[in-house]
Structure formats: structure tokens, C-alpha cells
Amino acid sequence: MSEPNADLNADFIDATRSSYDAIAKEYAERFPADLDISPVDLALIAAFAELVKAGGSAPVADLGSGPGHVTAHLRGLGVPVFGVDLSPRMVTLAREAHPHLRFHVGSMTSLDLPDGTLGGIMALYSVIHVPDDHLPTVFAEFHRTLVPGGHVLLCFQSGDDAGRMRLTERFGHEIDLYYYWRTPDTVSALLAEAGLEPVATTVREPVDDEKRPRAFLLARKPSSIGSAGHADVSA
Known part of the structure; x- marks a missing residue:
């Protein structure tokens, strides 16, 4: 049941974590080891993989990794990758399904990672649960943890309209x-x-059975950072 006009839960992190803990088993069963998504999506993920591999050997974080199927797919493309998810139950299931990969519990609003250590960040259908006023914090964390020249790939349901929906x-x-x-x-x-x-x-x-268009955004942290934190375009 959805409630499009319901009030926002003040502690969205706790609510999101407990919700995914509750549905983790059934959710994981919908995503078997063989990745079954649109060929367009696969092509964009492959392009992201080539970009981060060309940028060096720094690892990639799959944020909102869920049961780990996309994390494993990236590893199959030759990307050094680990998964981060808000839900401890999801992390447990991902570790069981992909014991050769690393997964840990964490929030993209405050990544437990040093500055400038990630070659790339992928967040497929995970920023959709972040309220508007928290997105700047999330993207600031992306910028902080990426190496200069590191890439971000976001995917989210989109459309000409904006809004929110509550699922109970x-x-x-x-x-x-x-x-x-x-x-x-x-x-x-x-x-x-x-x-x-x-x-x-x-x-x-x-x-x-999808109801909304899918938007993919590819972005990059500038290779050269000026004193103000922006790309240095001086000669």
C-alpha cells in the first residue's frame, strides 16, 4: 500500500534499514546470480567499468549493493569492487552468495572510508531513498572519497514529474x-x-513491468583540484 502524501519519517536511515532488513530474503530471491537486466543497463555498467579501470587500480564502491548481484557483475568485468549496504541482513545475504567479495554495512550519507581512495562509485537505485535535503551530503561524500579523476554512475527511476511515494x-x-x-x-x-x-x-x-523511465548519470571528479575545491582550469 502506498501513501503518496504521507509525512516524511524524520529518521529515514533507520526506517530504510529496517525495511530492507524485513524484505531482504524475498528481495534477494528476485535477483539470482545471473544478472537479468536490460541490455542497455548492462552496456552502461560496462562503460563505467572501462572508465574506472582506465583510471588506475583504486577500488570501486557499490553503494546500496543489496544482495550483491551487481557487485559480482562488476568484479566479473575486472573491476576491484566491494559492496556497502545500509541493511545488515542484505550484507549477510550478499556475503553468503558471493563469499569471494567484500561487503560491509554503511550509509552513503557518512561513508566510513578515507579521503581520495575510491576509483569509482556506483549507486543503482539507492539514492531514490534519500530525501532531497540529504542529497548534497551524499554527493559531498562521493566527492570526498573519490580519487581525482574517479567516476560516479547513478541510476534512478525518473520522469518529467518529481515527487515521493511511501510504501508500507x-x-x-x-x-x-x-x-x-x-x-x-x-x-x-x-x-x-x-x-x-x-x-x-x-x-x-x-x-x-517498469512504470517509470530509468535515468543514468555518469559524473567525474576533476583530475586537478584547485585550492577552492573546483577543477583548476588555469594555464
């Missing part, structure tokens, strides 16, 4: 999960404010 039941479990719909332009502007340069934007139309 899924897979037969009571949950309290908010979804935020945003346009690519809105998210691109916030990435730019965080010092991340836009590289490419792709929007594909819904397929099968």
Missing part, C-alpha cells in the same frame, strides 16, 4: 520506505554543486 508493505512485510522521483537535470545540478563534472546522461524508457 512489500512481499507481505510491513515496511516504511520512501521513494523519491527526480529529473536528471535536478540530480545533475546537485552533482555539479558537489564538484562532480557531468560526463553523460542517458534515459531509457520503461520495459516489461
